[in-house]
Amino acid sequence: DVKVTQSSRYLVKRTGEKVFLECVQDMDHENMFWYRQDPGLGLRLIYFSYDVKMKEKGDIPEGYSVSREKKERFSLILESASTNQTSMYLCASSLGYKGGRRGTEAFFGQGTRLTVV
Amino acid sequence: GDSVTQMEGPVTLSEEAFLTINCTYTATGYPSLFWYVQYPGEGLQLLLKATKADDKGSNKGFEATYRKETTSFHLEKGSVQVSDSAVYFCALRGQNAGNMLTFGGGTRLMVKP
Numbered sequence: 001d002v003k004v005t006q007s008s009r010y011l012v013k014r015t016g017e018k019v020f021l022e023c024v025q026d027m028d029h030e031n032m033f034w035y036r037q038d039p040g041l042g043l044r045l046i047y048f049s050y051d052v053k054m055k056e057k058g059d060i061p062e063g064y065s066v067s068r069e070k071k072e073r074f075s076l077i078l079e080s081a082s083t084n085q086t087s088m089y090l091c092a093s094s095l096g097y098k099g100g101r102r103g104t105e106a107f108f109g110q111g112t113r114l115t116v117v
Numbered sequence: 118g119d120s121v122t123q124m125e126g127p128v129t130l131s132e133e134a135f136l137t138i139n140c141t142y143t144a145t146g147y148p149s150l151f152w153y154v155q156y157p158g159e160g161l162q163l164l165l166k167a168t169k170a171d172d173k174g175s176n177k178g179f180e181a182t183y184r185k186e187t188t189s190f191h192l193e194k195g196s197v198q199v200s201d202s203a204v205y206f207c208a209l210r211g212q213n214a215g216n217m218l219t220f221g222g223g224t225r226l227m228v229k230p
Contacts, residue, residue: 004160006160033218040222041222042206042220042221042222042223043161043206043220043223045217048217090160090161092161092218094218104149104210105151105163105166105210105218106163106218107163108153108160108161108162109160110159110160111158111159111160
């Protein structure tokens, strides 16, 4: 069974803390993504990575950074957590788009609900 | 750029009612289309997909047909159950989008017994 695993289901952090959200996939996928989900705003892409050490900004990268040192692991970093970063964070992975391969869906982790107080 | 528009919720139905959640898209070429479902407190799960025009995706009694002429991918189920209560997301992966999925805003479905 394919799996994307996020390190925590629930997390409470203080304003100004450095926060690490970890995501691991066991499917040998090239692509990995971090989204945040907020009521009324749907899913918004923060960052994605299409290869080890490669990263691209999504729609809302401000206040976040990412790290991908190994193919299976993609970390989201909140350099200095703020209350407006309280949200549900979703990690996903998918096969790369190579050689005309189409229709490959993204697989999601269970989500991390982060509260910044 | 690519975009997905789906009906706003919440959609409230009685058990055994017929469900339609509308989804339309804008994309160049021939995107692949997906429906995801999110149960309370969980991540997103793929519900069904279609990769070319006139394809019908189906799973767990849900169906959606890829309509190129109307750029639509409406989700339907003949008889909903309380356990179908969830948020449903329509998404596309563009033909030339490389690695990206574009999501609609989500539609919350509430099914009452």
